[in-house]
Amino acid sequence: MSRAIIDAREWQKAFDLKTGATLAAKGPLDDLVRGVQDRHPYPGDLDAAGNRWVTDTAMDLLERYDPSFVFLTYAQQYFAGRYTPLTEAQWGATIATVYREVERFAALSGFTPVIVGTGDMAPLVAPIDLTHLDGLALCTHWSARYAGLHEPSPADLALLGTLPEIERIVPWQQFVDLLGPCSLDPVLLPKYVLVARAGHMFKTVGGAFRQVRRVPAPAYRIPVSGCPEGVSDSTEVRSTVEKLLGAGRVALIFVEGLGIENFPWSCREIDNGREWYYYETGDAQYLTITTGRHQVFEYPPGYRYFEEDGPGKEFPFSGYFRSVPARTLGADFGGRSIAVGNRSMFMHMAAGADISVECFARNLYNQGTMAVIHRDDKA
Amino acid sequence: MQCNYCEWRCDLANGKLGLCRMYETAEGGIRERFPHYWSSCIPARIESIPFYHVRPGSRALVIGTMGCNFRCRYCSNAFIAKEDPAVVRERMLRLSPAEVVRKARQMGCAGIVFNVNEPAVSLPSLQELAAEARREGIALGCLTNAYTTEESTELLTSIFSFFNVGLKGMSATFNRDHIGIPGVEPILRNIRRLAAVAHVEVTTPIIESVNDGELDDMARFLADVDPEIPWHVFRLLPEDEMKEARYPSVDRIAAALDAVRVRLPYIYFHNFVGSEWVNTHCPECGTLVIERFSLGCGGDKLKACHCTGGSCPACGHEIRLAGDVAPTWQPAEVRP
Numbered sequence: 001m002s003r004a005i006i007d008a009r010e011w012q013k014a015f016d017l018k019t020g021a022t023l024a025a026k027g028p029l030d031d032l033v034r035g036v037q038d039r040h041p042y043p044g045d046l047d048a049a050g051n052r053w054v055t056d057t058a059m060d061l062l063e064r065y066d067p068s069f070v071f072l073t074y075a076q077q078y079f080a081g082r083y084t085p086l087t088e089a090q091w092g093a094t095i096a097t098v099y100r101e102v103e104r105f106a107a108l109s110g111f112t113p114v115i116v117g118t119g120d121m122a123p124l125v126a127p128i129d130l131t132h133l134d135g136l137a138l139c140t141h142w143s144a145r146y147a148g149l150h151e152p153s154p155a156d157l158a159l160l161g162t163l164p165e166i167e168r169i170v171p172w173q174q175f176v177d178l179l180g181p182c183s184l185d186p187v188l189l190p191k192y193v194l195v196a197r198a199g200h201m202f203k204t205v206g207g208a209f210r211q212v213r214r215v216p217a218p219a220y221r222i223p224v225s226g227c228p229e230g231v232s233d234s235t236e237v238r239s240t241v242e243k244l245l246g247a248g249r250v251a252l253i254f255v256e257g258l259g260i261e262n263f264p265w266s267c268r269e270i271d272n273g274r275e276w277y278y279y280e281t282g283d284a285q286y287l288t289i290t291t292g293r294h295q296v297f298e299y300p301p302g303y304r305y306f307e308e309d310g311p312g313k314e315f316p317f318s319g320y321f322r323s324v325p326a327r328t329l330g331a332d333f334g335g336r337s338i339a340v341g342n343r344s345m346f347m348h349m350a351a352g353a354d355i356s357v358e359c360f361a362r363n364l365y366n367q368g369t370m371a372v373i374h375r376d377d378k379a
Numbered sequence: 380m381q382c383n384y385c386e387w388r389c390d391l392a393n394g395k396l397g398l399c400r401m402y403e404t405a406e407g408g409i410r411e412r413f414p415h416y417w418s419s420c421i422p423a424r425i426e427s428i429p430f431y432h433v434r435p436g437s438r439a440l441v442i443g444t445m446g447c448n449f450r451c452r453y454c455s456n457a458f459i460a461k462e463d464p465a466v467v468r469e470r471m472l473r474l475s476p477a478e479v480v481r482k483a484r485q486m487g488c489a490g491i492v493f494n495v496n497e498p499a500v501s502l503p504s505l506q507e508l509a510a511e512a513r514r515e516g517i518a519l520g521c522l523t524n525a526y527t528t529e530e531s532t533e534l535l536t537s538i539f540s541f542f543n544v545g546l547k548g549m550s551a552t553f554n555r556d557h558i559g560i561p562g563v564e565p566i567l568r569n570i571r572r573l574a575a576v577a578h579v580e581v582t583t584p585i586i587e588s589v590n591d592g593e594l595d596d597m598a599r600f601l602a603d604v605d606p607e608i609p610w611h612v613f614r615l616l617p618e619d620e621m622k623e624a625r626y627p628s629v630d631r632i633a634a635a636l637d638a639v640r641v642r643l644p645y646i647y648f649h650n651f652v653g654s655e656w657v658n659t660h661c662p663e664c665g666t667l668v669i670e671r672f673s674l675g676c677g678g679d680k681l682k683a684c685h686c687t688g689g690s691c692p693a694c695g696h697e698i699r700l701a702g703d704v705a706p707t708w709q710p711a712e713v714r715p
Contacts, residue, residue: 006653008614008675011629013653020672020682022655131420131472136485151485203472205420205482209443209495210458211470306422306486310705311436311681316672317652360652365455365676366616367652 002324002375003027004317006360007037008368017324017372020316029065033355033371036060042342042359044366046084050076050342050359051101057357058340059108069241069333070111070251071290071351073341074098078257078281079364081121081214082142099264102253111251114226114241116234116289118281119219119272120259124212125199128165137194137204138302141282141320144201144215148190148302160194167195168276175296178274182297188304195276206306210364216257216280223260223267233271234285238292238329245333252289252329256281256343283321286350290328298325317360317370319345324374328352336378348372380404384531385448385499386565400464401446401500411503416471418459419443419495420479422486425705426671427678428494430520430580431647431659432609433541434702435669436681439520440483443495444504445471449524450559451547453586453617453624460496461619476504476511483517489705493521493539502534509538518702522582525569526560532569541578541701543611544570548583548590549597557589567600574604578701581608584615584650587627591635598639598646607662607699610643612636613650616676629654645699649673663696 002017012034014023040057043049051074058072077094080086086094106113130137135152149156149169160169170193176182182189196202201215224231227240237252244250260269272278272285274294279285287295299305305320315321330337330352339351341358348356348370356372382389382402389397391404402409423441425433445467447460454460459467474482483491491512498505498521509519520541527535535542546566547558554560573579581601585591594612601608614632617624629648633656636648644662648654654673661668668691670682684704690697 008629008651008653009626011651013655015653022653127470131474131482132478136482205472205486206422209418209470304486306438309424309680311683316674316680316682319677360675360677362675362677365618367675367677370652 003030003373005030005033005037005371005373006317006368007034007371009041012037015317017317018314027373027376029355029373029376032064033357033373036064036357037369037371040369042361042366042369045076045079045342045359045361045364047076048097051098054340054342055101055105058105058338061338061340061355061357062109065336065338065355067338067354068249068335069245069330069337069353070109071330071337071339071353072105072251073254073256073343073347074101075256075341075343078121081257082212083210083364085213095258095262095264098255098258102255105251109251111249112226112244113251113253114224114237114244115253115255115265116237117223117258117260117263117267118254118256118285119222120217120261121214121257122199122217124201124215126165127203128163128196128200129203130194131203131205133159137202138190138206138304139202139204140302140305141299143280143282143301145196145280146301147194147202147204149192149194150190150304152191165197165200167197169194178277179294179296182300184297184300184303188307189300190302193301217259217261218278219259219272219280220278221260221269222272223263224270225263225265225267227268231268231270234279234289235292235294236270237289241329245335254286254341254343283346283350286346287325287328290330290350290352291325318349321346321349325349325352330354331374344370354378380409382409383528384502386526386528387448388528399446399448399497399500401444411501413445413464413468414504415475416444416468416473417442417479418445418467418471420472420474420482422488424678424680425490425492426680428492428522428543429582429611429649429679430492430541430543431611431669431671432580432645432699432701433520433578434489435684435700435704437489437702437705438487439490439492440479440486440488441492441494442479443493444501445496446500447497448499448526449497452557452619453584453615453621454619456495457619476508479508480511480515480517484515488517490518490520493519497524498535499523499527499531502531502538505538506534525566525573527565527569529568532572536573536576539577542573543580543582544573546570546581546583546597549593549600553590553593557586571604574608579605579608580611582611582613584613585627585632586615586617586621586624587631591627591632594635595639598642602642606643607645608643609645609699610647612646612648614648616650649679651675652677659698661691661694661696661698664691664694666691666693668692668698
């Protein structure tokens with residue numbers, strides 16, 4: 001049973017991650033984890049100290065649990081880039097900060113870092129308004145490039161075909177043929193996937209109402225530092241990390257919002273998708289890297305996510321996730337593992353580490369931290 | 380020319396825009412400046428808004444506009460409520476009433492709820508939306524600060540059938556220093572009026588050492604209006620001008636609320652993840668009748684409703700509910 005420990009600042013509570021039921025009995029790692037959470041209150045997604053929090057929290061947890069595998073995500077620059085009006089100088093300073101924090105972790109911990117940039121960001125040129133269609137267009141989980149189109153009328157399709165900002169309109173089955181299979185309930189699936197051109201994002205109902213400043217830039221290839229020659233695809237990173245783990249202690253570090261253009265480490269470029277499809281920063285990209293398999297269709301672009309969000313849904317603290325993903329790197333690794341990051345909601349699912357500590361923030365509102373203990377039999 | 384939508388009664392003569400900046404004079408009357416511009420159009424669980432006693436487990440389309448007639452120092456939505464509406468407008472959705480209702484239908488929403496900012500700043504648009512929604516059998520609800528004139532409070536009751544009113548504090552000092560209004564009296568008057576004709580829940584954000592000393596006064600007032608009025612006490616996580624303020628102590632506020640539970644059986648304490656104070660117990664026998672999860676800013680959700688036909692399964696006491704419990708989504712493998 002996976003345990004979740006919520007720290008809402010000066011107030012902590014343990015829950016069954018799957019059912020959400022309160023746990024009265026203490027697990028063997030609870031005190032260790034609660035102490036780490038108590039000492040490291042999350043400063044907030046847009047706070048400049050957000051990335052320092054990752055390093056500090058990871059070092060604290062590392063010293064107490066002594067893992068061999070560490071999974072980290074640094075995401076403050078992604079949130080700041082997306083929602084605040086940064087000048088080029090400010091953006092450069094933000095990148096410098098994340099560079100310092102990653103280097104600080106590597107120096108303090110002595111772990112061999114494998115660093116993945118999830119893709120660059122580019123200024124938003126203009127939104128593509130899909131709110132007046134007869135059908136329903138949906139963007140899910142902060143996607144800018146992809147929208148699902150449900151129940152479109154012939155007039156919708158004719159109109160969309162004239163919009164130069166739309167790169168392509170892909171029938172669902174073609175999408176599945178490219179990256180499938182897809183076993184999701186067909187009721188939830190769109191008829192088409194709409195793909196926006198670079199610099200654009202879709203404006204749909206259900207979107208956040210904050211002003212977007214930057215969106216993910218084209219990321220057909222992404223940078224990886226610390227991988228040996230021969231790795232050419234994001235599905236191959238996992239096996240590389242596993243090999244490195246055979247020889248020593250390794251940290252797999254995700255740096256969000258940085259791609260080939262802005263990556264401050266020497267790196268290899270690897271494929272980040274297939275043909276026209278590339279992963280944006282998000283759960284699918286994380287899972288592809290941690291499982292070594294393409295992971296598009298568990299929570300695919302533009303699906304009717306809200307249908308599942310009712311009383312019967314399990315994993316209430318894990319957003320739209322309906323199960324713990326199988327065969328993640330952390331879950332399969334036989335040694336001790338931890339994950340720390342300021343990417344909330346899915347990091348504990350994608351990493352699969354013994355212990356995860358992540359911020360609990362939604363739409364940039366800071367509610368504290370959540371630790372997840374997937375297993376305590378290595379304690 | 381005086382605006383009579385809210386108690387500020389702003390002078391809109393000679394091109395003036397008033398506090399909310401959402402109305403202007405035109406052709407001898409008062410006109411909405413940005414009709415049918417929406418800052419939000421998002422499906423959400425009804426509990427997350429929050430409405431705990433309206434059609435439990437259902438989905439609602441959450442809409443909002445921009446601008447506000449309050450200047451709360453801790454505002455969570457300042458980027459919508461306090462910004463110049465003329466500037467914010469460019470990133471809004473412009474949807475006709477028919478389009479909003481169609482979106483609600485397409486997303487399986489049982490209701491439409493105005494949230495984000497204050498409905499009094501967009502009443503003409505909401506009147507049109509209500510007419511369209513009524514034709515389609517969709518109920519409208521809202522969160523409001525209830526700082527409306529008596530006339531526009533009546534207008535609110537003609538538009539919305541359920542309300543969550545923000546009662547932020549009782550003292551003149553708090554209302555002046557933290558909300559920017561001279562006093563709470565119009566709000567108290569309007570809570571009485573709304574509760575007399577519609578389903579009302581009340582929300583109070585608590586800032587420790589600022590308005591937590593007023594909990595007892597608020598409970599007395601609410602109990603006098605209706606002893607079964609649901610009251611949501613929010614652990615306020617301050618934003619905007621009070622971003623650096625300390626998070627209120629969960630234990631201290633919970634203890635303070637325990638002391639006033641004798642007056643109001645439906646007291647909830649939430650807006651933080653994992654709160655234990657989000658379940659409904661029968662006012663008569665104490666049986667647990669509705670269970671919920673608290674996900675803080677992620678929005679609360681229904682876990683299970685044990686009511687039988689809207690009543691306590693143990694003693695038969697009627698539980699305050701507006702509308703039936705919504706049917707639960709079933710995945711393909713178990714769908715008939």
